[in-house]
Amino acid sequence: MAICNVTPDSFSDGGVHDTLERALQFAAAAWRDGATIFDIGGESTRPGATPVSVEQELSRVIPVIEAVRKRVPDLIITIDTVKADVARAALQAGAHAVNDVSGGRLDAAMFDVVAEHGAGMVVMHSRGGVADMASLAHANYDPDVLAQVCDELTARVGQARAAGLSDAAIVLDPGIGFSKTSAHSLALLNELPRVVSLGFPVLVGASRKRLIGELTGVAAPAKRVIGSAVVHAFAVQRGARIIRTHDVAATREAVSVAVALDPP
Numbered sequence: 697m698a699i700c701n702v703t704p705d706s707f708s709d710g711g712v713h714d715t716l717e718r719a720l721q722f723a724a725a726a727w728r729d730g731a732t733i734f735d736i737g738g739e740s741t742r743p744g745a746t747p748v749s750v751e752q753e754l755s756r757v758i759p760v761i762e763a764v765r766k767r768v769p770d771l772i773i774t775i776d777t778v779k780a781d782v783a784r785a786a787l788q789a790g791a792h793a794v795n796d797v798s799g800g801r802l803d804a805a806m807f808d809v810v811a812e813h814g815a816g817m818v819v820m821h822s823r824g825g826v827a828d829m830a831s832l833a834h835a836n837y838d839p840d841v842l843a844q845v846c847d848e849l850t851a852r853v854g855q856a857r858a859a860g861l862s863d864a865a866i867v868l869d870p871g872i873g874f875s876k877t878s879a880h881s882l883a884l885l886n887e888l889p890r891v892v893s894l895g896f897p898v899l900v901g902a903s904r905k906r907l908i909g910e911l912t913g914v915a916a917p918a919k920r921v922i923g924s925a926v927v928h929a930f931a932v933q934r935g936a937r938i939i940r941t942h943d944v945a946a947t948r949e950a951v952s953v954a955v956a957l958d959p960p
């Protein structure tokens with residue numbers, strides 16, 4: 697899954713895809729480099745990022761969704777949003793699935809919109825609101841962080857099913873770096889099979905995140921490519937089925953090697 701943030705303030709690729717043509721070039725390159733999913737977002741979850749209205753978010757993402765559908769029709773498009781109104785308009789504009797970093801917590805209508813459209817959904821674990829979910833404000837776990845993350849994801853799955861989503865429509869994501877210290881994120885990666893055992897395909901997104909910076913000492917997010925690729929290869933070995941990345945070619949190389957090696 698290639699990341700395309702159509703935002704001025706995302707922590708790593710803010711401002712990079714600021715014209716339609718640049719976003720389209722990135723989509724074409726992502727497909728060529730081996731991405732099958734293209735994740736388009738119009739609101740950053742970086743702590744301190746400016747909150748955006750539905751209208752602003754739509755004006756950022758809809759033109760990109762429509763253009764990518766035409767220019768690179770084989771890409772599966774996900775809309776990265778916590779807002780049901782944005783999800784609805786994006787699905788109508790040609791997106792195939794919703795990627796909700798709140799796992800349907802922040803908008804009561806989200807699961808209904810996904811179910812009405814027969815779409816797929818990435819249900820990610822996080823806590824808190826958009827402004828603080830990527831901070832440590834809610835990073836208070838018992839020693840067994842995995843148990844709590846799995847319980848909270850299971851509760852979200854219950855809500856999704858109640859709204860009419862079929863299990864085949866659901867992907868789970870432990871939410872690396874969301875309301876988690878680096879120690880929490882490492883525990884989730886090390887014990888990823890426990891998330892996999894919930895019975896849904898698992899997505900992992902560690903691309904260029906603070907965790908990688910802390911482990912490698914590489915300060916600039918755009919330079920955290922090797923550390924990210926190693927974490928993603930490791931995640932695939934532990935059962936992840938979708939990797940969300942800014943750096944498709946490097947990730948593809950790492951994942952191709954990881955799938956050929958026997959898991960531990």
Ligand code: HH2
Nearest residue numbers: 701706707740741742818820869872901
């Ligand atoms: N991480 C980010 C955004 N969306 N979606 C899923 N499913 N999993 C993730 O780990 C995830 C996500 C944050 O990264 P990014 O989009 O690069 O930054 P920003 O929130 O600043 O736009």
